[in-house]
Amino acid sequence: MRDFAPPDLRPFGYFVHHQGRGHAERCAALVNALPEARPVRIFCARDDIFPPLRPNVTITRIPSLFEPTGQEPAGAALLDTPETMHCAPVGWRGIRRAMGQMAAFFMAEAPALMIVDVSAEVAQLARLCSVPHVKILQHGDRTDPGHRAAYDSAAGLLAPFHSALDQPEWAGWADRTHHAPGLGLRTRMPSQDAARQRLGLGGATVALVVSGQGGNGLAEAPLGVAARGFPQMRWITIGEVQRDWHATVPPNLEHRGWVDTASDHIAAADVVVSSTGNTTCAQVLSAARPWIVVPEWRYFDEQVEKARALDSAGAALHLPHLPGSAHRWRRVMHQAMDRHDPDRQRALAGNPDAATDAASWLERLSARLWDMAPDFQHHDQKDPTHA
Template sequence: MTRPIGYFVHHQGRGHAERAAAIVNALPADRPVVLFSARADIFPPLASNVTIRTIPSLFEVTGDEPTGLANVRTPSSLHCAPLGWKSITHAVATIASWFDAARPALFVTDVSAELALLARIASVPCVSVLQHGDRSDAGHMAAYESALGILAPYSASLEQPGRPDWMLAKTHYAPGVGVKIDPIDRSAARTALGLPLDAEIVVVVAGGGGNGTPATPLTLGARAEPDTLWLTIGAVEQEWHATAPGNLRHLGWVDTPALYIAAADRVVSSAGNTTVHMIAAIGRPWIVVPEWRYFDEQLWKARTLDQAGAAIMLEHWPSHAGAWMDAWTRAATLELSRQHALYAADAAQNAASWLAKVADDAWAQPVVALPPDPAPASTELAPSTHHAKA
């Protein structure tokens, strides 16, 4: 019987679920997979060998948490491990019970340092997903050190400095895994969306992991270009003092974000993993403004994009029209080939093959390299170099 693979999927944003689905759907059909997540509705269609086990969130309150334990100190080896939460106890018990019953080949965490360590404590081989950010703390490093392998959902050229050699040695890079882009040119995309063919269009892409892109800086950029159509897709956070010009339109969530990116002449975005790889696959003059995330994840990703010559990073939103114009001038010099190099259409299949190999090798009998057989001893006596005394 083929041992199953377990896979924890964080439910914030969309990238975790999309890349997990792409990878497990590419695994062999005879490999059972169980996805553990706080939400089952975030996944695209899954293969018949993949099932979902819904578990309570590991960080969202339910209302019955004891206040007396709320201020107990958290050790440096953990990130989010409050005491007395029945929901967390139930989530951990569900996963641990499955470990005991299923005897899995491997457990993948995308992402939770605590669950990676739980797998190690439970004697289950683990693979940890690596994201950008300052993750040199004790908890993250213990999870990476405990793992058989590390899966990085980005190009090796976007690796940030400071990763130790032992981490890099067991890291598999999967550039743009979970992102599927069908080739389409600008005119065809505009026709499909009903957008004017002859207009200059800026598309602003906001991710799904935060409160949204602030509206006010966008009003400044759009007002500075009255003959350019500015479109936003995703969540936009409105502010009472924002006065939107007529050439700025907020479209909200759309079903075809890649189509809007393809329709654009220029793009502004956050630095979420899915957003980054959609834009890189299509290729446009690009300004990236990182949103706040734990461990400065988006800040580090934006830095690596800028250093790779793929995008122009701004550490904060422009506060006046001149800052927008300066950023656009720099974005116009980008080589789009550097963006395209950050995306691999076969990333999911390659990641699945690597994951299956890690799982199989973990349970294979070790091969001991034996020394070569010694040469047979000669039966002839070598001539003596000494002479007996007369």
């Protein structure tokens, strides 16, 4: 039976949220760094968002836990959601199928670990099925009972960022947390000169505005105000921008939309204004540019808390919203330039060994959970999940 197989031969399970590509890219980097002999079973509602995966890694496509099909009973939707859950509607056949597929995997394969990126419900399912789980740690106000249950019951927490960006309330989890800044992200940036040459920007002073993929983007009107306030600068936006009918767009403001050259644009910039998505943060930290962060709306105020952490760590200037006047824009631009600390930014960016180090931590954690000698349990009181 799988329960009695050596711990290094038992599979790891891995749940991947399918919004955007960041979760999938992080997963691919991590599982590809695991030993070739380690089987991995990925559960995700999409199978087309992953980079190439090594042999011995399979993807099981499951129904979305978050998107209705239109066949759900309206009456059941009136049931209150308990505080221990976030997204647990009643009567959804897709959720039953998805959770059933993972529970069947737990029973048949007895996985050594279940990595959850991210769902408090899936994390709790693993624990209820007697499978140890590793929860990806995310910024945000996650003090609710649902998140607390997922984190408190985890065998370990994997934080894909530098420890200097931890939120104060996480101190109690420090001995179970492994930090992997830059995990799954392209943090090696081109030189500014090379990036400018490829983009044809010449010697212009460039302010780059970056919106992430997970939301509706930043508003156009305040960007027009900024560009008019700095007519000597070239303002370029990449990503989604919310168009405003009343916006007066000057000629030095250019919307480029979605591009495949985000890293070049960030490297070419003299100052960056952005939301705080994972990929954007890693790239701006690596490029070490003066940086203004304006969080977009996300569940549990994820980007708000990350922006606060970046500001507290001396890596960026956090604004709650885009300035609404030219004089305010001038003030915050000067603030961002004056407090810019490129060495601090690079120190927080991470390193190319993040995936290898995290994979080694997972292997050590698995071995200690499943292969403890009796004297270890009685005499060594150190937390076996400590990285």
